[in-house]
Amino acid sequence: MVEQEKVTINVSPVDVAKIDYLVDNAFYSNRSDFIRTAIRSQLDKHDSVVSEEALTKKAWVIGAISYTQSGLAKLADKNQRVSIFVIGALHFSSDVSLGLVRKTIDSAKIYGSVTGPKEVVQYVKGLE
Numbered sequence: 001m002v003e004q005e006k007v008t009i010n011v012s013p014v015d016v017a018k019i020d021y022l023v024d025n026a027f028y029s030n031r032s033d034f035i036r037t038a039i040r041s042q043l044d045k046h047d048s049v050v051s052e053e054a055l056t057k058k059a060w061v062i063g064a065i066s067y068t069q070s071g072l073a074k075l076a077d078k079n080q081r082v083s084i085f086v087i088g089a090l091h092f093s094s095d096v097s098l099g100l101v102r103k104t105i106d107s108a109k110i111y112g113s114v115t116g117p118k119e120v121v122q123y124v125k126g127l128e
Contacts, residue, residue: 005113009035064089067116069096072104081106090124092116098123 011019019034028034065086075082083106084090090110092101098119108127115121 061085062087064091066091066093067096068093069100072096072100075104076100080104084108084110084124087111088113090114092120092124096120 019028019031022028022034023030028037065088067090081104086109089112092115094117096116098117101120101123105124105127108124110124110128114124
């Protein structure tokens with residue numbers, strides 16, 4: 001499972017007071033619950049903009065994807081290169097080499113996290 005990201009926001013004292021009022025009156029269990037609910041509401045509102053259907057020309061995944069050494073080696077054997085577009089999390093297994101990534105990944109745009117061997121992560125982030 002992908003870990004959650006911590007986001008810090010600045011909110012006016014009046015808005016914080018309103019949130020606290022809603023929490024005190026059991027509309028939400030705490031401030032974080034209110035903020036997560038508000039974010040989900042806005043994401044639902046704009047779903048057509050970030051849906052898989054709207055991104056079919058570019059998107060590889062909305063969620064999480066993992067590349068392994070064997071998977072990338074199959075692409076390399078076929079002289080295929082991929083363009084990666086991720087909204088969520090991109091992971092490279094620990095055995096993926098930078099050379100293999102250079103041979104197989106043409107471009108990358110990641111909205112979210114990238115994990116894996118340090119040099120691979122740095123390279124992929126540099127493609128953005």
